[in-house]
Amino acid sequence: MSVPALRARPGISAAVGLAAALLMVSVAIELTRERVVSEPPAVLPTLWMRSPAVMDRLALEFDAVASDVYWIRAVVYYGGVRRSEDPLKNYDLLHPLLDLTTSLDPRFLLAYRMGAIFLSEAYPGGAGRPDLAIALLEKGVRLNPNRWELLHDIGFVYFWTYRDYVKAAEWLDRAARVPGSPQWIKPVMAGMLARGGERSTARLLWTEMLRSDERGMQDIARIRLEQLDAMDQIDAIHSLIARVTLATGVRPASWRDLIAHGWIRGVPHDPSGTEYVLDPFTGRVTVSQESGIFPMPDQLEAAR
Amino acid sequence: MGQIWNIARGVFKESVRDRVPYSLVLFAVLLMAASYLISQLTAGQDLKIIKDLGLASISVIGLLIAIFIGIGLVSKEVERRSIYSLLSKPISRTAFILGKFAGLVMTLVVNVGAMTVAFYAVLAYMNWMAEPALRAAWEAPAMDVRLTIPIALSLAQLTMVTAIALFFSTFSSPLLSALFTLGVWTAGHFNADLRNFENVLDSPVAVYVARTLYYLLPNFAPFDVKAQVVHGEGVSAAHVVLMLAYAAVYVGALLSAAVAIFRRRDFK
Amino acid sequence: MLALRTEGLTKEYSIGFWRKRPYVALDHLTMEVEQGEVFGFLGPNGAGKTTTLKLLMQLIYPTSGGAWILGKPAGDLGVKCRIGYLPEHPYFYDYLTAEELLTYFASLFGIQGGARRARVAAVLDEVGIGAERRMQLRQYSKGMVQRVGIAQAILNEPELVFFDEPMSGLDPLGRREMRHLMLRLRDRGCTVFFSSHILADAEALCSRVAILAGGKKVADGKLTDILAFELRGWELVVANVTPAWLGRLKERATGVVELAPGRFTLELPPVSPEPTIAALTEAGATIVSLNPIRDTLEDFFVRHVASAPRRHSEV
Numbered sequence: 001m002s003v004p005a006l007r008a009r010p011g012i013s014a015a016v017g018l019a020a021a022l023l024m025v026s027v028a029i030e031l032t033r034e035r036v037v038s039e040p041p042a043v044l045p046t047l048w049m050r051s052p053a054v055m056d057r058l059a060l061e062f063d064a065v066a067s068d069v070y071w072i073r074a075v076v077y078y079g080g081v082r083r084s085e086d087p088l089k090n091y092d093l094l095h096p097l098l099d100l101t102t103s104l105d106p107r108f109l110l111a112y113r114m115g116a117i118f119l120s121e122a123y124p125g126g127a128g129r130p131d132l133a134i135a136l137l138e139k140g141v142r143l144n145p146n147r148w149e150l151l152h153d154i155g156f157v158y159f160w161t162y163r164d165y166v167k168a169a170e171w172l173d174r175a176a177r178v179p180g181s182p183q184w185i186k187p188v189m190a191g192m193l194a195r196g197g198e199r200s201t202a203r204l205l206w207t208e209m210l211r212s213d214e215r216g217m218q219d220i221a222r223i224r225l226e227q228l229d230a231m232d233q234i235d236a237i238h239s240l241i242a243r244v245t246l247a248t249g250v251r252p253a254s255w256r257d258l259i260a261h262g263w264i265r266g267v268p269h270d271p272s273g274t275e276y277v278l279d280p281f282t283g284r285v286t287v288s289q290e291s292g293i294f295p296m297p298d299q300l301e302a303a304r
Numbered sequence: 305m306g307q308i309w310n311i312a313r314g315v316f317k318e319s320v321r322d323r324v325p326y327s328l329v330l331f332a333v334l335l336m337a338a339s340y341l342i343s344q345l346t347a348g349q350d351l352k353i354i355k356d357l358g359l360a361s362i363s364v365i366g367l368l369i370a371i372f373i374g375i376g377l378v379s380k381e382v383e384r385r386s387i388y389s390l391l392s393k394p395i396s397r398t399a400f401i402l403g404k405f406a407g408l409v410m411t412l413v414v415n416v417g418a419m420t421v422a423f424y425a426v427l428a429y430m431n432w433m434a435e436p437a438l439r440a441a442w443e444a445p446a447m448d449v450r451l452t453i454p455i456a457l458s459l460a461q462l463t464m465v466t467a468i469a470l471f472f473s474t475f476s477s478p479l480l481s482a483l484f485t486l487g488v489w490t491a492g493h494f495n496a497d498l499r500n501f502e503n504v505l506d507s508p509v510a511v512y513v514a515r516t517l518y519y520l521l522p523n524f525a526p527f528d529v530k531a532q533v534v535h536g537e538g539v540s541a542a543h544v545v546l547m548l549a550y551a552a553v554y555v556g557a558l559l560s561a562a563v564a565i566f567r568r569r570d571f572k
Numbered sequence: 573m574l575a576l577r578t579e580g581l582t583k584e585y586s587i588g589f590w591r592k593r594p595y596v597a598l599d600h601l602t603m604e605v606e607q608g609e610v611f612g613f614l615g616p617n618g619a620g621k622t623t624t625l626k627l628l629m630q631l632i633y634p635t636s637g638g639a640w641i642l643g644k645p646a647g648d649l650g651v652k653c654r655i656g657y658l659p660e661h662p663y664f665y666d667y668l669t670a671e672e673l674l675t676y677f678a679s680l681f682g683i684q685g686g687a688r689r690a691r692v693a694a695v696l697d698e699v700g701i702g703a704e705r706r707m708q709l710r711q712y713s714k715g716m717v718q719r720v721g722i723a724q725a726i727l728n729e730p731e732l733v734f735f736d737e738p739m740s741g742l743d744p745l746g747r748r749e750m751r752h753l754m755l756r757l758r759d760r761g762c763t764v765f766f767s768s769h770i771l772a773d774a775e776a777l778c779s780r781v782a783i784l785a786g787g788k789k790v791a792d793g794k795l796t797d798i799l800a801f802e803l804r805g806w807e808l809v810v811a812n813v814t815p816a817w818l819g820r821l822k823e824r825a826t827g828v829v830e831l832a833p834g835r836f837t838l839e840l841p842p843v844s845p846e847p848t849i850a851a852l853t854e855a856g857a858t859i860v861s862l863n864p865i866r867d868t869l870e871d872f873f874v875r876h877v878a879s880a881p882r883r884h885s886e887v
Binding site: 009010012014015016018019020021022023025026027029030031032033036 | 519556567568
């Protein structure tokens with residue numbers, strides 16, 4: 001007889017198959033929703049905890065982990081805003097996130113240093129708030145008075161963003177007086193006082209930064225140096241264009257003009273490998289928006 | 305099947321006799337009453353605060369109920385051995401699981417309903433107490449019917465959490481189920497960050513993994529339309545329909561998996 | 573049609589974390605239970621009795637073998653309408669009252685409305701739960717919980733009922749009531765299958781038994797067949813025995829116990845006791861009682877079961 005003797009253990013494949021199929025359908029629905037429904041107008045993500053004191057208590061003994069979580073959120077937030085296509089980029093949460101990160105772990109050097117860079121970088125590449133950057137770094141200095149890097153970074157903000165070379169030199173001086181600080185600070189400081197706004201000084205500072213222990217700082221320094229090189233290259237191209245205009249009486253309107261007449265062999269590339277853009281109306285050369293070193297900092301004067 | 309209804313009624317009855325949901329709902333009601341007092345302390349933003357607090361309470365209390373009861377739905381019966389006498393009755397294991405789920409959903413609907421009534425009562429009082437000039441200044445009316453939308457979506461989200469808790473309950477102890485469920489719930493809320501990860505990560509493998517996780521793990525963020533509705537902005541019908549469909553399908557997947565696991569278990 | 577039939581029913585567990593050693597909980601059990609009888613399923617603790625019952629209820633799944641309940645494969649949902657089950661150490665939802673619990677179970681059987689109310693009340697009466705039926709189960713004593721367990725097992729007027737250690741938790745009065753209940757069930761035509769490690773109950777109730785040890789069946793059949801009717805001896809209670817006779821008594825008897833001055837219990841060898849009785853009577857002693865000592869189930873157990881090894885299956 002074919003009646004089974006006793007119901008055997010039910011197989012799992014049918015139900016698991018069903019579960020997997022339904023999961024795939026749910027993914028399909030998610031994809032549909034993302035395509036069909038426009039995201040609601042900029043409702044800012046909420047940062048429920050703004051008070052570092054409260055967060056500190058809430059985190060109990062897990063301060064360091066909590067600070068890491070907030071650091072990751074800060075980085076992801078910064079990256080997300082920076083790369084989003086929304087023309088009205090809003091970095092408002094950046095400082096609170098960094099403040100929380102550094103309150104939970106006051107020794108989190110990287111958070112101070114890179115946070116300051118994110119904050120001070122000109123909008124829309126960054127928050128455009130050098131004042132907040134300095135506030136963050138000053139907090140770091142209060143809690144870590146023996147870290148010369150933070151003093152150096154404050155000076156850097158004055159140098160790079162404010163172009164206040166006197167103030168910058170003051171802070172570099174303070175950095176130099178911290179025992180254990182590197183030898184190159186004093187000469188750079190001197191050079192800054194002498195030739196403040198020059199690329200050579202900037203190049204010096206960024207080259208030193210390249211030797212930093214922090215991978216993040218190194219990456220930024222690398223990009224900055226490429227940007228400095230790009231500035232030099234742009235200057236060279238501008239003077240070439242000036243010579244060509246003088247020689248031919250007509251200002252070249254495109255790369256093709258220059259190549260056709262043999263002034264250059266090919267379209268020039270910036271250090272990141274992207275082609276430069278020549279504006280036909282103004283004759284100015286700029287770095288392309290797709291380039292890895294876009295956006296460029298304000299032009300620094302070449303060495304006189 | 306009638307058996308599913310029988311089990312569901314049993315779950316509902318248990319929840320009614322259980323002190324925990326009572327206290328939680330009572331707490332929510334008190335909170336809403338208190339929110340009225342709180343709102344009087346702040347200048348201007350009083351209606352918004354009441355709405356925010358009310359909607360948040362409903363969400364949080366609902367979540368606590370879903371997890372509290374959900375984790376024990378199956379594991380308690382198995383640990384206490386009451387499942388022995390139950391499964392010797394003419395009821396299939398599938399009906400058992402589905403009945404448990406239905407029962408908890410029923411419980412949630414009733415509790416959320418009760419909290420919603422309290423919520424609207426407070427809003428009605430607010431409305432009645434306010435002067436016409438103040439009322440005109442509000443971004444959205446106090447007794448805004450559209451408030452039911454975030455509540456409905458919250459309920460949909462809660463059914464997903466219930467399904468998650470039930471799923472874990474079919475094979476692990478209440479404690480482990482609670483941890484896992486909370487873990488998945490947390491991941492579901494930070495899901496949006498996973499999406500942004502691809503803006504920051506360089507390695508394509510990591511991006512692929514992040515993307516896969518993003519889609520497989522439940523995505524709870526889009527269920528949260530509280531802020532929009534409180535500010536008087538609408539929510540598109542398409543959004544609501546798609547979210548409800550998403551919840552239904554995801555719940556289906558979890559229930560299938562839960563049934564699969566439960567049907568194969570030996571109850572030692 | 574047999575009430576219950578198993579064939580080669582086997583359950584093996586893998587225990588141990590790294591090297592999975594198989595543990596044979598039940599080893600190829602083959603047995604038959606006729607309709608309408610009271611069948612005892614006996615064995616020491618850990619023999620596999622509860623495992624067998626769980627396999628029949630499909631609470632666990634077999635490694636191999638089969639079982640048929642009322643002609644249908646075990647686990648069939650339709651058959652579950654016609655059977656009852658009392659698990660060992662029953663636990664029910666303690667926030668319900670006995671009445672509510674039985675009402676709940678009755679609804680699972682599809683019994684509704686007035687018929688349900690009547691049935692619940694009748695069953696509670698039968699197991700002896702009175703006004704307590706409206707108290708929550710969490711306030712019940714162990715014995716009362718056991719009664720509720722029995723109640724839910726017979727709620728659907730089953731044709732075949734399975735009791736796992738039905739006497740546990742009951743006081744002597746309760747046990748007597750339980751025995752009467754089982755006989756009443758039999759009289760109504762219900763087949764009663766119960767497992768126990770208490771042999772006295774089996775002796776009083778069962779027509780047939782199966783004996784399990786170490787996962788294997790070591791004996792089955794009529795009780796009277798298993799326990800050979802051979803006499804092991806006689807138990808003689810005498811009074812008014814003079815001290816002079818005491819020494820002689822000790823010669824004839826294998827055991828002498830003094831109950832009171834002059835009153836003794838004698839254990840005599842399995843030969844005819846008549847000569848001894850005659851001699852005692854002649855000496856002026858009074859014969860109080862004479863009882864044959866037969867092989868008890870316990871003796872059988874001790875002889876057969878203690879030495880039964882459990883098979884460890886080779887992987």
